[in-house]
Amino acid sequence: MTAPARTRTSADLIRAEEPVLAHNYHPLPVVVARAQGTWVEDVEGRRYLDMLAGYSALNFGHRHPALVEAAHQQLDRLTLTSRAFHHDRLAEFAQRLAALTGLDMVLPMNTGAEAVESGIKVARKWAYEVKGVPADRATIVVAAENFHGRTTTIVSFSTDETARAGFGPFTPGFRIVPYNDLAALEAAVDETTAAVLIEPIQGEAGVVIPDDGYLAGVRELTRRRGCLFIADEIQSGLGRTGRTLAVEHEGVVPDMLLLGKALGGGIVPVSAVVARRDVLGVLGPGSHGSTFGGNPLAAAVGTAVVALLETGEFQARAATLGGVLRDGLDGLVGRGVVGFRARGLWAGVDVDPAVGTGREIGERLLAEGVLVKDTHGSTIRLAPPLTITEEELGTALRALGKVLGG
Template sequence: MRDAIEREEAHIAANYAPLPLVVATGEGAWVTDIEGKRYLDCLAAYSAVNFGHSHPLLLDAARAQLARVTLTSRAFHNDQLGPFVTALAALAGKDMVLPMNTGAEAVESGIKVARAWGYRVKGVAADRATIIVADGNFHGRTISIVSFSDDPDARADFGPFTPGFRSVPYGDAAALEAAIDENTVAVLLEPIQGEAGILVPPADYLPAVRDITTRHNVLFIADEIQSGLGRTGATFQCDNAGVVPDLYLLGKALGGGIVPVSAVVGNRDVLGVLQPGQHGSTFGGNPLAAAVGRAVVELLATGDYQARARMLGERMHARLGALVGRGVVGVRGVGLWAGIDIDPSLATGRAVCELLMERGVLAKDTHGATIRLAPPIVVSEPDLDWAIDQLEAVLADLRA
């Protein structure tokens, strides 16, 4: 194990600090390292593996397309893209899709679309458009995106930054409305802030945002890259809040854990502002990605995964809530997604994750004392209970 880690670290940029294991295979909610030890994956690649590792239907879709054609570029049509965007638009209740690759690309694309809409439809003066974002946000790590981050690790030594953004406290609808002026073209929010520690806003927040943006003729852009596609017990977390944004930003699980697939999904009155040559991607909408993405949409169209995430999520949160006061100081989340604040007098989040790894459970820390649980939706109830048993045992050992 150590040799494999050292070979990697000798030649890779040190922009991550992974836990010390080397994964070799994965199936369902489990992965196996190069020494044959199995681990229950309770991170699911930040929700990119919502449907589990090596899902047979997704693998079948990928294999079938691999044998046909994988890349044509958008210089030509391909026979997989039309069915994919039609299915995804229907799933989201919209009529147009802009296919891209990574989540950060979807965010950047949403920003460009919002600015173009502001100039071409709303009538904002040239180069004056602003977009309102939330404190504590995480939308990716490109230069424009870190320009409106307040995470010093994301920003330090990467300036100068892109102008045109205003940040307000997350969950504060009044502050958001006060920040709107004649140059505001959009509000960009995570329905649940993931990297910040699975922060769930007040129940009336997203409905208030929808009302405010509608009244002020401002686009509401929902970054559902982590929260969407089944994770929170609904197709989108916006569904749980009873709101429909102007644009959905999707990624991660849209590629089924097989290929990077992302998209901006909206209606023609917004996405229709783009014209040929104004935005693009060589790999965006490629046949392999479209085939896998279409298979993902077909899984979600049944509603089974959303229902399973709701059911298992209720069980997970009930059990995690019982740990408050026993090494845990707070639990937040929706569906199969939880942020767990560890008593900082016991250990850091990283230390707890390392102890969980020793017991065969993989999780990820954030912001010092918080760990995140986001197992694949295919996880079994006994396996989920076992994972929480391991957390309970780790906390008991730390308190002893």
């Protein structure tokens, strides 16, 4: 009789990755096998409360029933045609996403980085064809400490040397100014400027929230100086901050939005450039494309995501529970937390370095059954699914207090 196969443990699986996976990540020592809602389970059956939500890709939790059902139904019908042909799911997705954002046209892509790259291309073409910038002289102004992805062009305007080192030569055409500094932005914009590209909240930098009036100031400046305002809402958008879009906190409508992560519902990669008609209208057949962008499965899931957001339920949950999160973090200031920044269900928490690095805090929370991700130094990010309950949020905050020793 053949002996039953031995169940592989987390340690086995982690060791198996070592020789065959590129070491471009340094994950916590947990091997997730199953998930539902706000909880994940490892291969040994231990459960963890997910306070990262796939960097906001899981805004609606793991395997949200409406999104899984949409995917299942589409899997039984049609998954890919390429854009060489029309398909029956794309028009509704584009129409509803445009209506949700208050803009006109949609360019569907796959990943967030693809949306950023596409937005850059569109802005440059707009600058040449509409604004009249001389050929190959268009510039784009960006903010220091940004995170827009890790493609070669995008790391060309990163200030994170870990992302840049060893990947040059870099793409020209970008000017970097301090974030949250309107005077520096004004000085950097000139007749060659195609666009200002910023995150309304800088997520990877530690959930850095600009001063009130900054986004409105960017909108006024770009309108006055005749360039585009591109808002990268790949992490901050789609309910995370208590509004559909983070720019809505200042009543701002940019010329172009970059969306991704949560748009795919944690099921498939879906991203989009959403813009005014006169901006995206510069694209013609052959000028840009994607084999998988806007595929039927992505469009079906994306439409289901938009349907969830159209109710306003998730935005309201993020706003209400965001108050609970802030109150809980307030109670930890001076007890291992030296400061924090929060908007909706999103927070960057600065831990006293004497208590531990962000990585060490993440490892301690893992032992308590809570998953988080560190960022620079002793800062951790909290970004749970918007489906989290007040009780679950309390569980995470108590665990944080425990590992901080406060």
